[in-house]
Amino acid sequence: MDLDAFTAVHSPQWERLRQLTRKRRLDGAEADELVRLYQAVATHLSTVRSAAPDPVLVTRLSDLLSRARVRVxxxxxxxxxxxxxxxxxxxxxxxxxxxxxxxGVVVVCLALAVVAGYRVATEPDVLAQMGTPAEREAYVNEAFASYYDPGASFAAMVWTNNAWIAAQCVGLGITGVWPAFVLIQNAVGVGATGGMMAAYGELDLFLQLIAPHGLLELTAVFVAGAAGLKLFWTAVSPGPRPRSVALAQEGRALVTVAIGLAGALAVSGLVEGYVTGSALPWWLKIVIGAIALAGFWVYVVVLGRRATQAGLSGDLDADRAGEVVPTVG
Incomplete structure (x- = not known):
């Protein structure tokens, strides 16, 4: 098929369909014309795909039909x-x-937390950087435990704060700097706090209060940071896809990650608001936190593997995301 001749013959119909899709109001005759042209252009697209699959023309006609489909x-x-x-x-x-x-993020962050905690717990000079002796004692003996105030308002505050941090890690992931900063800050902060509690003989209290909600909460932060770093690496090394296409596809999929993490953080917020500071036995609190974490990973691994084996990635469906120019590789 002579693609240039085909384009020259049918371009007036394509242009007319484009004009109709942009009109705010259509009368009866124009609506009928829109439907006829939609059917005709769909046939044209099928012909091009089968006889002369030019990626530029395929994309152009697919986008036109997508707009017309919305009007129809x-x-x-x-x-x-x-x-x-x-x-x-x-x-x-x-x-x-x-x-x-x-x-990978979990391994690195755990290593940073352990190193930070060990130094604070064993090196007086490093411990001194955590505050004056009076401030440290007040934090260990009162502030740390009193922070976990059971109730709905506390749970909501924790959820919104953590969900906002996760969204920033994903949304600003393309910089590569922000997710790394958030991950390092959280790892060192948690480790240093644990080290200070250990230095005053309260490591067991630290673990009892951080584990119930922290297992899922920190996992969600790690996932958000990993998603942000993955987006950054996509910009650096997009593979066979054009960089703009790769970033669009990965960006849409990773926004889905942020939405999913909002749900996981809502669960950890409920645990933090109603379990961590409650009068339940410490072992039961940790069991509840472990169950929440296990449920998250069962959800990800079982349902996620099934979905990816079916060819899904978390991106929008093709009819909503638009056609992509084919690439080799």
């Missing part, structure tokens, strides 16, 4: 089926794809 059928109304699919398929797929990045 109306905007998509979300249904409960969409919500269920998003929670059961899209979110776990996006989380599953960053699992190895998350593992």
């Amino acid at each position: 059928a109306g905007t998509h109304e979300p249904a409960w089926a969409d919500v269920v699919r998003f929670v059961v398929v899209t979110v776990p797929a996006a989380l599953y794809r960053v699992r190895w990045w998350t593992l």
Whole structure:
């Protein structure tokens, strides 16, 4: 097929369809014309794909048909089926794809926390940087435990703060700097606090109060940081895809990660608000936190593996994300 001749013959129809999709109001005759042109251009796209699959023309016609489809059928109304699919398929797929990045982040952050805690607990000069003796004693004996005030308002405050941090790690991940800063700050901060508690003989209290909610909360922060770093690496090394396409695809998928983490952080916020500071036995508090963490990873691994094996990544469907120019590799 002579693609230039085909384009020259049908361009007036494509242009007319484009004009109709941009009109704010259509009368009866224009609406009928829109439907006829939509059907005709769909046939044209099918012909191009089968006979002369020029990626530029395919993208142009696909975008035109996508706009026309909205005018013909109306905007998509979300249904409960969409919500269920998003929670059961899209979110776990996006989380599953960053699992190895998350593992790497966990290893590095745990190492930083252990080193920071050990130095604070064993080196007086480092411990002195945590505050004056009176300030340290007040924190260990009163402030640390009293922070965990059971109640809905505390749980909501914790959730919104942590969800905002996670969203920043993902949204500003392309810089590479912000997620690394957040991860290092959290790892060193938690480790140093544990080290100070250990220096005053209260390491058991630290673990009892940090473990119930911290297992899931810190995991969510690690996942957010890993997602941000993955986006940064996509900008550095996009692979066979054009850099703009790779960033668009990964960016949309990682926004899904941020939404999923908001749900995980809501659970950890409830645990922190109602379990950590409660009168429950310490062992039961830790069991509840461990169950929450295990539930998160079962959700990610079981549902995420199934979704990725089906070819999903957490990105938008093709009809919502738009056509992508084919690439080799």
